[in-house]
Amino acid sequence: MIGLRARSSAPDLAIDLGTANVRLATARSGLVLDQPSLVARDGRGSLVAAGHEAVHLARHSPSGLSFTAPLAGGVVVDLDAAVALVHWALRQVAATGRRRPHAVASVPVGATEVERRALETAIVSAGTRSPLTVVEEPLSAAIGAGLAVADPYGSMVLDVGAGITEAAVVAEGGVVASSSARVGCRAVAGLVARHMSRRHGLTLRPGAAQRIWPRTLAPGAGGGLTVEGCDVRSGQFRALEVGCEELAAVVQTPLHAMATVAREALERAPIDLAADVAGQGLALVGGGARVPGLGAHLSAGTALPVRVPPDPLHAVATGSAACLRQVAVLPRP
Ligand SMILES: Nc1ncnc2c1ncn2[C@@H]1O[C@H](COP(=O)(O)OP(=O)(O)OP(=O)(O)O)[C@@H](O)[C@H]1O
Ligand SMILES: [Mg+2]
Incomplete structure (x- = not known):
């Protein structure tokens, strides 16, 4: 440690x-x-x-x-x-x-x-x-999230980055339990981009997949999304309607993995520190904290309150x- x-x-x-x-x-x-x-x-x-x-x-x-x-x-x-x-x-x-x-x-x-x-x-x-x-x-x-890491009480952070997701329970100045998976926001966007290319023959513009996938997290997301891009065969610009549920299924696995990381870190913590976290919830940082709806999604997947501190990216x-x-x-x- x-x-x-x-x-x-x-x-x-x-x-x-x-x-x-x-x-x-x-x-x-x-x-x-x-x-x-x-x-x-x-x-x-x-x-x-x-x-x-x-x-x-x-x-x-x-x-x-x-x-x-x-x-x-x-x-x-x-x-x-x-x-x-x-x-x-x-x-x-x-x-x-x-x-x-x-x-x-x-x-x-x-x-x-x-x-x-x-x-x-x-x-x-x-x-x-x-x-x-x-x-x-x-x-x-x-520390950057403002958690009282030196306290004897347990607190928890979940960092959802571009390429890796890590969670830790911290107490008395150190990490007491942690979990990590090589999954992040970039992989989620990559899955959407690949799906649109393979299934719909549409190449998305840079950054488009990153803007699209959070829409699947909106409460009661359903209906369709208008997705724009370049036709793989003709090279022409076109727009098409894609079902929100179709894209939600595409991103389900990495989103599940992010919540699993948080749950594993909590399960590995001593019971008293885990109890502290259960009451207090976790602080979400990294690029994932900027994704609309991801905090609520992770809260549902971990049964923990999720809060985003000021300046989570840094x-x-x-x-x-x-x-x-x-x-x-x-x-x-
Ligand atoms: N508003 C947003 N909507 C969707 N994705 C976002 C948003 N803001 C940030 N991101 C995602 O967050 C990523 C950046 O996160 P962050 O800066 O935490 O990554 P990193 O620290 O470089 O990576 P890692 O810690 O995984 O090595 C971006 O690449 C993007 O995928
Ligand atoms: Mg990072």
Whole structure:
């Protein structure tokens, strides 16, 4: 278990390297960078752009460049691209140079030892001090969500990200029970996009699936949705009506998996702490907290009250940064 103790040598910079977004935060300023996790490189592998600029290039002038998302499912899948992205991010906040910053990185509780090491290697190779301080991501998320993590009472956080969903019961400064699954908002949108292409011959515009699937969560969702896109065969723009129930069936499995993660974390917690959570409910953070209707859906699937704290997208980054000033994070045993 990773816990918190009185400050000895606290890190300068908190890093949340996510599937969809990379975020940096400091204790003094809070969030200092929030950019898409994407790099654009030329034929020789040199970085051309990263973040929003890379997304823009991918949409408007992709020829001659390769575009790489360094993470999938919450973990690093392309080490070189991850190093390039973090190095670029550090440069954006002027955290490079002779004095390497001491960083704290949040790592998914569900990451394997190899995946954990890949993340650490990427961040240190990008220009931070070694050894890197590592904290379990749900603990950062709980702090960022404003939960009283130091209390002896149990509280719970559920982080639904782009690629990974993690839940933890926290008490006395540490994670006491957790669960994790490689499923997130991106997979749900991907299922809708694939379904529309295969079943209806319609290629959706970028971002369209992300806007469509939350409509299946609306109370009493039924009837039809108008979905627009490009006909796979003719290349012509067209719109068609799709049944809400048809799309609800498409997204059912990953949504069920998200609720299961929360239930598992609760089942693994000591009974008294689980009882605290049952009374209080859970805090929902990550991109999933911004999806209309997902909180209510997860509340029904867990039989727990679900609340969304202010700024749920940045909870991991600001949570780990918030503890920088007062505490240092215990190294892993
Ligand atoms: N209003 C919204 N409607 C639908 N989806 C949304 C909305 N807002 C955010 N999202 C989803 O949330 C994702 C971003 O979530 P988040 O920033 O928590 O991911 P991440 O931290 O980069 O990923 P992970 O923690 O899984 O590695 C987006 O890719 C999108 O799929
Ligand atoms: Mg995340």
